[in-house]
Amino acid sequence: MTAIETVEEFRTRARTWLKEHMPPAPSPLPASDEEFAWDRARELQRLLHDGGFAGICFPTEYGGLGLTADHQRAFTEESLPYEMPLLLNVPTLSICAASLLDLGSEEQKRAHLPAVLRGEEIMVQFLSEPRGGSDLAGLTSRADRDGDQWILNGSKIWSSGAYAADYGLCLARTDWSVPKHQGLTLFLVPVHAEGVTVQRIKQVTGSTEFCQEFFDDVVLPADAVVGQVDGGWEAASRLLFHERAALGGASPYSSGARPYLGGEADRLFDMAKAMGRLSNSGVREDIGEARAMNVVRDQLIAHVTQAITTGALPPAAGAIPRLFSAENGWLQTDTALRIAGADGATYTPGAAADTETVGLDYLFRAAWSLAGGSTEIARNVISERVLGMPREATGDRDVPFDQVPHGR
Template sequence: MTTDIETVEEFRVRARNWLKATLLPAPPTIAPADTEEAWQHARRLQRVLHDGGFAGICFPTEYGGLGLTTDHQAAFTEESLPYEMPLLLNVPTLAICAASLLDLGTEEQKRTHLPAVLRGDEILVQFLSEPRGGSDLAGLTSRADRDGDRWILNGSKIWSSGAYAADYGLCLARTDWTVPKHQGLTLFLVPVHAEGVTVQRIKQVTGSTEFCQEFFDDVVLPADAVVGAVDGGWAAASRLLFHERAALGGTSPYTSGARPHLGGEADQLLRLAKATGQDGDSRVREDIGEARAMNIVRDQLIAHVTRAIATGTLPPAAGAIPRLFSAENAWLQTDTALRIAGPHGATHTPGDGADTETVGLDYLFRAAWSLAGGSTEMARNVISERVLGMPREAAADRDVPFDQVPHGR
């Protein structure tokens, strides 16, 4: 980074002018994330940002970024809110996977993949959860066996957002079964389209097929596919989960544009109230006021925790605090929207001008915000144990070699 770095205000003005001259206004509703067209469009928008000099604002210059500060990123994010942005690439590609590669990857991995991500040439996803694993990530049974100077991957992962459209996945697999479960894991960078990888899409209650399940059948991985250290996968996954909490909580410095589903925006509630003739109703006005207040608290909490982690006042695990709050705020926002919409939330008519289609779909999907980025129960555990220093909860398999832990088949 040069000493004559552009000031935040200079950067803001330049970004404002460029955005106005280059990008289209943001569409009134978020486009579905389960079509090839949507992902290709996001890639194109990311390339526009890159070519315009506004991609990877906080990524180092040696890996294709701008090497600027979080304040520069915050200024660009604020200015970009009215415009169409490649939001699909924010999570997990930029905020989680690319950020994890920046922290954990070899120099070759970073120079190969990070510039490609910032150009929109590569999409990265997470291969973490397993069909029978629940919230016990360290209890996974997908395995990678060493074969000379390569690895053979077998197993299955699930709930991978956008995997069908991705190029690479960060995959956690077991590489040593003779040690306790946290000690025998390794993180790999897996080509999604490699021989032996099968991706199946999962249809949700909303009709979306964004989530996927993956099957790995004798997938051959080279030695340089390891991210971090062999058998050091839990430390690598912990760093990845830190970035995941930051992304879901709104504290990540690697995203641009609006942050959908961090609690919604109360403007939608006001439109709903007007469209349904309830804008004069005192109860509805109180509900909208509460929603606005919660969003203000959310933004202040994100700013406070971000600063505290950056200065060392709070540990990185404190990212679980805004992640938990954002989930609870998302519930409040979606519940409030449905209460205002009433029957219209279930009987949407195209063109009714009240966003009632998204109200109904958001309500059906509301439980996801208690699970994405780790469940809210896990967030509470992280806060209690790693921020407040409370004792860890009991675990029957702690310090037991994994091949001696009973588990179903």
């Protein structure tokens, strides 16, 4: 039996390989709504795969390395100075592929996970709906059985990168005669199938990364079901567990920098220094607070991850670092704007201070309140599923969904 490579041996090998094969990280990062950025991400993922550093925590039978979260953490630390396929971290690797690993049939896992790790397939989530808000179980997109097939109709929204994806994990209603959580099924939907239309949504930042999808009589085979028919809520709950882990920084399935966790405070120091503002005591205090928050963030991620792994905390505790990371993201963007001042809105190419993305990051800060489920939902999860507090009262609990009033 071959001995597993130690974390330090793996770190040393990764350090050497990264230096020899990966280009330095670009600054700023390419916009996530540019076609070339997704093509580049696929290329970089293939480079990692061919070099033996893709899917570090995925099982070997599905193309991964079968190593531990400590190995992944070591690789991530070594990879920070280099260009990495960050666009594939969320949601392809850390949410969709991780969910397929937990829920998919053997055929689904063998067909899709190696392709994901080679950079050949990009996966996204089709969960939220235009009329649904945070009530995911109240969705009305439907899949009706037609012999051995399913016919999908409806619409999804706020799907990051759907226009560049190959497959989407789509939650649809398959039984309207039971309460809303019981009649759902999760499907693996080809994004380019006949009847699927993807429209990009322009945000206040100018980005068109988010998308809305329309499904018009999309024919899906029986083997498109992920998990069990009418067992979609359990499947979606597992997917949301991986989403909270990803956006809280606790996922073992992604590599490279984690800008969605608030970034690193070194950027604030460098910006303040370049602008000659380090002599300001208020600026130094802001940078100190930002650094302290990142230390707490990393320690909280490690603590909660360990507690979930050992069973000391339930999986729902992943909502804790997810909530903290959102609040840290707000603090980091607010701090950057205070330091940059007017330069955050009037960046000049070639300026000494790197303030190019400060204003856009601030405009986008509200997204961290919503990604992975709103912060309000995260607080509910923590109170109800971690602390054991009473659930919120709802008027549609245990009511067949076809008897619940809609559109009022």
